[in-house]
Amino acid sequence: MLLRYGFLLGLTLSLLAWAESALQLGWLPAPWYAAVLGASFLLLGWQLGAWAQQHRTRHPVSDPLSLQESPITQNPGGLLIEKLVDPAAPLSDREREVLHYLAEGLSNRQIGDHLFISENTVKTHLQNLYAKLEVQRRTQAVARARDLGLIP
Amino acid sequence: MLLRYGFLLGLTLSLLAWAESALQLGWLPAPWYAAVLGASFLLLGWQLGAWAQQHRTRHPVSDPLSLQESPITQNPGGLLIEKLVDPAAPLSDREREVLHYLAEGLSNRQIGDHLFISENTVKTHLQNLYAKLEVQRRTQAVARARDLGLIP
DNA sequence: GGGTGGCTCATCCAAAAGGGTGATCGGAAA
DNA sequence: TTTCCGATCACCCTTTTGGATGAGCCACCC
Numbered sequence: 001m002l003l004r005y006g007f008l009l010g011l012t013l014s015l016l017a018w019a020e021s022a023l024q025l026g027w028l029p030a031p032w033y034a035a036v037l038g039a040s041f042l043l044l045g046w047q048l049g050a051w052a053q054q055h056r057t058r059h060p061v062s063d064p065l066s067l068q069e070s071p072i073t074q075n076p077g078g079l080l081i082e083k084l085v086d087p088a089a090p091l092s093d094r095e096r097e098v099l100h101y102l103a104e105g106l107s108n109r110q111i112g113d114h115l116f117i118s119e120n121t122v123k124t125h126l127q128n129l130y131a132k133l134e135v136q137r138r139t140q141a142v143a144r145a146r147d148l149g150l151i152p
Numbered sequence: 153m154l155l156r157y158g159f160l161l162g163l164t165l166s167l168l169a170w171a172e173s174a175l176q177l178g179w180l181p182a183p184w185y186a187a188v189l190g191a192s193f194l195l196l197g198w199q200l201g202a203w204a205q206q207h208r209t210r211h212p213v214s215d216p217l218s219l220q221e222s223p224i225t226q227n228p229g230g231l232l233i234e235k236l237v238d239p240a241a242p243l244s245d246r247e248r249e250v251l252h253y254l255a256e257g258l259s260n261r262q263i264g265d266h267l268f269i270s271e272n273t274v275k276t277h278l279q280n281l282y283a284k285l286e287v288q289r290r291t292q293a294v295a296r297a298r299d300l301g302l303i304p
Numbered sequence: 305g306g307g308t309g310g311c312t313c314a315t316c317c318a319a320a321a322g323g324g325t326g327a328t329c330g331g332a333a334a
Numbered sequence: 335t336t337t338c339c340g341a342t343c344a345c346c347c348t349t350t351t352g353g354a355t356g357a358g359c360c361a362c363c364c
Contacts, residue, residue, distance in 0.1 A: 034189075037186075037189075037190065038189065038190075102291065103291070103295060104291075104292075104295050105287065105289060105291040105292030105293070105294065105295040105296070106291075107289065135257065137257055137259060138291055139254065139255070139256075139257040139258075139290055139291055139294060140256075140257025140258075141257070142257065142291060142294060143255060143256050143257040144257070
């Protein structure tokens with residue numbers, strides 16, 4: 001989002017600079033320059049207003065959207081870490097069971113009750129599951145699993 | 153809201169008109185006129201941008217999700233309760249949008265960013281959504297909505 | 305012009321979920 | 335036999351989510 005606004009801001013300023021020099025060189029008649037000037041300021045104000053509106057009362061702590069933070073995907077060398085949980089690895093039996101109940105909307109405690117394991121263990125399975133599916137949250141995991149055909 | 157923007161728009165245009173006449177009358181030096189012009193357009197763009205940003209997804213012309221008029225028509229039991237949120241009520245536009253992003257696994261903050269509303273508002277929509285779907289958690293809501301055909 | 309409903313936002317508090325680490329155990333693989 | 339992996343569980347801490355409530359604004363309808 002910031003990128004978008006930054007890009008548009010830069011575009012506007014570039015347009016402004018171009019119009020300035022074009023006027024100097026005589027390429028651009030003065031009325032046209034005025035029009036470009038007005039349009040640029042209009043666009044600039046637009047972006048600023050939109051940005052301000054969006055950040056009016058929001059905590060600007062974390063970055064806006066961009067799901068798929070690519071949690072493990074970099075690792076260009078590929079040899080360094082690689083050990084913890086391989087995203088390409090198939091799900092284990094337990095993980096598939098947990099995923100099944102996950103998709104039905106059960107809480108961790110309920111999943112544990114169904115599988116006769118503790119809630120902590122469910123959380124561990126979920127963490128491995130998230131790593132394999134390359135997601136961060138349970139709803140994401142459900143969506144991803146559905147995309148992958150892991151869930152009917 | 154419209155009043156506010158209308159007022160500011162009028163103010164800006166008045167300022168513009170005043171600067172125009174002031175220039176004509178020689179009250180205002182040309183550089184000052186240019187400055188006022190730029191500032192006016194900036195303000196104008198600001199307001200327009202803010203307005204557009206706020207109404208960007210406010211009332212989408214086409215429904216993003218399939219309209220399901222009264223998906224939960226049954227109200228087993230009484231008709232007399234009719235509390236704050238009626239479970240039998242159909243989902244509002246906003247609730248359907250939130251549900252859509254919910255099913256994609258976005259966090260409340262991300263949903264808010266996509267819809268250009270605050271995280272708190274997302275939470276409010278979600279609470280109403282939960283009441284209508286008669287669930288307690290987001291994963292449950294997704295599962296229930298899928299059962300009801302609200303989500304492909 | 306007064307309700308109504310939708311949308312917005314805020315605050316406070318509690319519960320759930322997520323992330324990290326470390327540990328044990330049993331079976332399968334090297 | 336040793337190593338590895340899946341499964342199990344615990345602890346800590348942070349973040350997210352849920353629940354309740356109050357409020358303002360606006361469009362629409364009666």
